[in-house]
Amino acid sequence: MSVRPDPSAAPDRTGFGIDIGGTGIKAAPVDLRTGETRGAPLTVPTPQPATPEAVAAAAAGLVDRAGWTGPVGVTLPSVVRAGITHTAANIAPSWLGVDAAHLFSRTLDDRPVRLLNDADAAGLAEARFGAAAGHDGVVLMLTFGTGIGSALLAAGVLVPNTELGHLMVDGVAAEHRASAVRRGRDQMSWPAWAAEVSRVLKEYERLLWPDLIVAGGGISAEADRWLPLLTNRTPVVAAMLENTAGIVGAAMAAGPLRPSGTGH
């Protein structure tokens, strides 16, 4: 007798999210009332080359392993409009202009698939369940990783595809100044890196006037070492969902109570 719980048994309360990154793909069923994943996420390395077909097949493998048969939400590090991936800054160029929602749906027996930008997913999750839960002002969520991802929310409503990592700050793209990868690559001290982050945040503040900034991405686990060094005006807090934010936001976008800003 199988003892594995059937996560599809509670379709109204459970969603399923897949978070696609440059090195790994993570997926899990999510309790949409609490924002918790049901069990540890399943993972698989991102296939190389990371063509749309290879990535969709790998993601479908995780859905299969989880025994999930319902709708899925998928994040990608790309601008996504109406299921089409429009940019490919840190992913294979073959994603440009792909009807990725259709591709994933076909690979998953034609089930409903909702696709969204990875940082937008993280922002939705933090706004509902994490560091910005209940905040009714303007929240800017930033993910510091290979690039800088951004999600802009006003009273919990997402303005999708903001792409602030590409804003030019004193002649250099924000994500080339202050991504986590830059810190590692250039072996920057925490003060030196925090100075670059501050410079970028001041530019965001000048243009958007957020009430709260949420700092996410792997480097938020070390927030104590750099948040206190920031010199910008807006309060900056560390993300709370850490490595599940993308999965949770993806599951929310595909769930029955889909948040505003994910409908196109």
Ligand code: BGC
């Ligand atoms: C991409 C964004 C993405 C961010 C974080 C940027 O380079 O343009 O779409 O959200 O990286 O992965």
